[in-house]
Amino acid sequence: MCRGGEGPHGLLSGSPEVPDCGRMRHLWLLGRAEMRVMIIGAGGLGGYLAACLARAGADVSVVGRGAHLQAMARDGLTLVSGGREERVAVRAAADPRAAGPADLIILAVKLYDVEAAVAAAAPMLAEGGVLVTVQNGVDAPAMAARILGPERVAAAAAYVSARIEAPGVVLHTGAHARLDLGSRAAPPAAMAAIADLGRRAGLDVVEAPDIEAALWEKFTFFSASSGVTALTRLPLGPLRDDPLTAGLLTRAIAEASAVARALGVAVPDDLEARTAAVMAGKSPALKPSLLVDLERGRRLEVNWIAGTIHRAGLATGIDTPVQSCIYAALKPFSGGGLPGEKAPPASS
Structure with a gap:
């Protein structure tokens, strides 16, 4: 396995030069007709990202719970943004194992659930896949890297204002949606593919040279x-x-x-x-x-x-x-x- 290092700040600060990893490089350079994306945590941020990525053509599954999950499984996910309402089809599951394998996992759970969620999702992350943390703090990338290895983890500082308005409905209240995305150890081809997908989904993706x-x-x-x-x-x-x-x-x-x-x-x-x-x-x-x-x-x-x-x-x-x-x-x-x-x- 190709590995980077974990830096002194508890984040991903290993060498950016990761050894070529065969299928990892092959997957991201060739790409897929539909990138398989799993969103774990279907709150405001997770739901917003799921709707945008599904609208852009990604194959999206959402892991959540409660009435919100039931509504998404029954009716799909509705995004209300800029005065417009749009419903998209997503697979909704209560467990990552039921959501299917993913090339990209976006971890949108609360910080106290990060380690358990990463451990549950690890078997479903495809070879060469990357997990992106989007939590508000600075600890999640290192928590995920301890389980997956730093070359499989990226992070994003998310500037998105969204909330669950009703079960199955996410309201985007901000004027923009920006992700400052980066990793010191994930393959550059993977990071470029993720950034490209985000932009096609209408997100303002900034490739951060220093994610910490x-x-x-x-x-x-x-x-x-x-x-x-x-x-x-x-x-x-x-x-x-x-x-x-x-x-x-x-x-x-x-x-x-x-x-x-x-x-x-x-x-x-x-x-x-x-x-x-x-x-x-x-x-x-x-x-x-x-x-x-x-x-x-x-x-x-x-x-x-x-x-x-x-x-x-x-x-x-x-x-x-x-x-x-x-x-x-x-x-x-x-x-x-x-x-x-x-x-x-x-x-x-």
Whole structure:
């Protein structure tokens, strides 16, 4: 098996020169009439990507659960975007083994489900296939690479605003859909084929030369916005308007960027200013997924958001008081619900 390496940041930072792997190279250079794509996690992002890729001619299967899965199996997947409604046919299954083999697997589950989902999907990833992680944090690529090997894993920083509107229906609410896609170890031919498929599906695919930096750039914004909104139980607008809570946002951004640099990630020199500008342009009603999950009593991804920054700060000697406070305050609710209450099942 051709393997790359796992880098010091816990991400894919092995040599980009992967030995030729026979059928792996053959598969991606020749291509398929229909690339077999499996989307694991049929929430807003996963459902949106599934609909776009199916519309572009890919052979798409979706792994989900609950009423959303049942509706997709019965009626197909409906995408509402830009005032238009379109229904596409997808295979829907509750288990990767029932979804069939795939040349490309897009992993769109929550961070706490990544390892189990990758292990379940591994036997269904075709020889020469690639799994792409699209989680909000920075840990998923390394988690997947430990199971599959880094040459079979890529990552994307996804900038897509979508949600499940009703069972079987995904609403895309943003003006764009961008994926910053990259890998240090997957074959270049495979990455080019994935990027081409994404563009044919109408996605703005940016081939990131440094995927770690791309992931950390998004993570710096997400960790600050999701952490402070969940800590205060408030949407973004009131936090920006109050100098005290605006200061928390500023410090959370600074802590995340400082940790990234201490880990050796080549984030932009003006990352803090860029992140603050993005924060200022967001809707005042914005509720990141961490806050929504907290309000609904669901499990939280906080261990891989503020928790990742807290642990990296300890390892590198960087003080992270705001991010560490967020982690400490939300960790008791990471299992879902309030103490003594049972968390409701997730919808996808």
